[in-house]
Amino acid sequence: MPEKFELLGAVVRNSERAASLQADYGIPIFESISALMQFARPDFVIVAVSWASNPEVVKEFVSMGIPVLCETPPAPDAPALRELWAAVGSSELVQVAEQYLYLPGHAARLTAIEQEAIGKPTSVEVSSTHGYHAVSMARGYLRAGFEPTTVHAHNFFAPLIDPLSREGWNDDLSAQERVTTIATIDFGAGKSAIYNFVENQWHNQLRRRRIVIRGSAGEIVDDTLIALTDGPTIVESEFRRYQLGHDLNLDGFDTEHISLNGRVVYMNPFVGLRLMDEEIAIGTMLVRMAHWIAGTDSAPYPLREACQDHLVSLAIDESALRGVPVTTERELWSL
Numbered sequence: 001m002p003e004k005f006e007l008l009g010a011v012v013r014n015s016e017r018a019a020s021l022q023a024d025y026g027i028p029i030f031e032s033i034s035a036l037m038q039f040a041r042p043d044f045v046i047v048a049v050s051w052a053s054n055p056e057v058v059k060e061f062v063s064m065g066i067p068v069l070c071e072t073p074p075a076p077d078a079p080a081l082r083e084l085w086a087a088v089g090s091s092e093l094v095q096v097a098e099q100y101l102y103l104p105g106h107a108a109r110l111t112a113i114e115q116e117a118i119g120k121p122t123s124v125e126v127s128s129t130h131g132y133h134a135v136s137m138a139r140g141y142l143r144a145g146f147e148p149t150t151v152h153a154h155n156f157f158a159p160l161i162d163p164l165s166r167e168g169w170n171d172d173l174s175a176q177e178r179v180t181t182i183a184t185i186d187f188g189a190g191k192s193a194i195y196n197f198v199e200n201q202w203h204n205q206l207r208r209r210r211i212v213i214r215g216s217a218g219e220i221v222d223d224t225l226i227a228l229t230d231g232p233t234i235v236e237s238e239f240r241r242y243q244l245g246h247d248l249n250l251d252g253f254d255t256e257h258i259s260l261n262g263r264v265v266y267m268n269p270f271v272g273l274r275l276m277d278e279e280i281a282i283g284t285m286l287v288r289m290a291h292w293i294a295g296t297d298s299a300p301y302p303l304r305e306a307c308q309d310h311l312v313s314l315a316i317d318e319s320a321l322r323g324v325p326v327t328t329e330r331e332l333w334s335l
Contacts, residue, residue, distance in 0.1 A: 001273075004287065008040045033060055044069060044293055046097070051076040055084040062088040069289050072098045073132050073310035074303060081307045085333045088303070095289055095299060096306035100133050101140045102281035108239050108258040108266035109213060109220055113141060117260070118227050119217030127196040128209040131313040132306075138185065138193035139309060141213050145189070146304075146334030149312050150327045153183035153195070153319035164203045183316045195316060225260065237261050244271075255280070304333035 009028035012018040018029045030036040044067040047057050055075045061068050074096050075081045088094055101110055113121050124138040138144070159175035183195040201207050213220040218227025223239040239260050245253030254274050258266040270283055291297035311328050319326040 001270075001283070004290070008042050009036055011036050033057070037064060042066065044289055047071060048097075055080055055087075058084065058094060059087050062091050062093050065093070067093045067095070067289075067293050069095050069097050069285070069300075072096045072306055073313070074306050075310070078311060078314055081310060082332065085303065085307055085331075089333055094303040095292070096301050096303060097282075097285055098133065098136050098301045098306060098309070099278070099281035099285050100129065100137050102284040102300075103277045104241070104255055104258055104266050104268065104280060105223070105239070105277070106137065106211075107284075108260070109211070110141065111265040112220065112225065112239075112260055113213065113215070115265075116217075117225060118213065118215030118219055121213055121215045122190060123192045123194075123212075123214045125194040125196070125210065125212035127198075127201070127207075128211060129202060130197045131316070132310045134195055134197065135185075135193075135309040135312045135316075136301075136305070137211070138195070139187070139305070139312075142187065142191045142193070144187040144191050146308050146330060147188035148327055148329055149188065149315065150186040150325055151183055151312065151315040151319045152325045153181060153316045154323070155320045156180045156182065160198065160204070161206060162200055162204055164205060165200060166203060181316065181320050183319065185312065185316075239265070307331065307333045 007025065007027055009030055010021055011030045011033055012021060013031070021027065022029050028039060030039065045061055047054060047061070047068055047070040049057055049071065051073065054071055058068050058070050058074065074094070075084045100106060112118070121142050124141045126134040126137050128134065128137070157177050157179060160178040161173055161175050162170055162178070163173065164170065178199040180198045181195070185193040185195060187193065198204070198207050201209075211220070211222060218225065225237045225239070227235060227237075229235050237260055239258055241258050242256045243254070244251045244256055252272065252274055254271055255268045255277070256271055257264045257268060268280060269287070270280055275283065285300050288297050288300035292299050308331070311331065315326040315328050
């Protein structure tokens with residue numbers, strides 16, 4: 001999207017990675033942040049580094065007054081989250097690249113919820129992605145705040161074939177022991193979630209992704225909705241994706257929109273670029289970041305939300321490890 005973005009350069013510490021970026025994109029490569037800043041002052045920077053390195057890099061850019069869109073989670077553990085918030089929270093310059101609710105399917109469900117299609121949302125079940133990503137989905141659908149949150153989590157072990165991994169198809173198709181983490185999450189104020197994640201569920205297509213969002217007047221299960229309407233009548237509906245490029249549709253392979261009951265609840269902002277859902281979500285995050293800086297849109301995913309999501313995710317890990325309930329406290333980023 002060159003009409004929207006200009007990539008000014010990259011700060012890269014790894015010499016091999018620097019060479020490949022230079023070859024692939026022909027952009028200026030810098031060995032330090034100061035060298036980049038001497039070359040140009042960007043509207044915002046994207047920080048994609050390790051968990052351990054992220055807080056210090058974010059702090060350095062914020063000290064220069066540069067808005068940051070950083071990797072998620074923003075810090076590795078609770079003490080580091082608190083330290084990062086104390087250092088940069090008041091600057092209001094940091095957003096976090098948590099893109100899941102910008103995926104077309106999730107964005108369509110979120111619009112339906114905001115239109116009160118199922119009444120007041122009360123609970124969410126996520127069996128899709130792990131940790132802070134799943135928590136961000138649950139809190140986002142429920143509009144959960146920063147109240148103390150109680151987590152009961154357990155790990156279960158069972159055999160499972162893993163046909164695919166990040167590297168591609170596996171040669172070994174024998175069943176291996178895999179971990180399933182199941183947790184109940186009480187966000188307070190009558191809002192709750194069930195977290196169910198199987199090891200390598202991102203890639204293992206033998207495990208379907210499931211999302212259930214329950215409300216006072218109905219529920220959403222994956223791509224179906226059942227709800228009470230005027231009458232009173234109970235009706236069932238589907239989220240329908242209008243996909244270009246099937247059969248004799250010659251307009252290119254692309255998602256155009258998602259509808260519910262004949263009304264569009266999601267429109268792909270990048271029709272024509274033939275992006276997969278993950279890329280659409282990333283692009284949406286980048287565009288919203290630019291619009292937020294320009295003052296024409298709300299913040300895409302503020303640091304305080306990312307800190308809370310990871311705090312609850314850490315509580316899931318701790319509860320599963322220790323075998324006891326874990327309750328988070330109200331943190332400084334909630335004030």
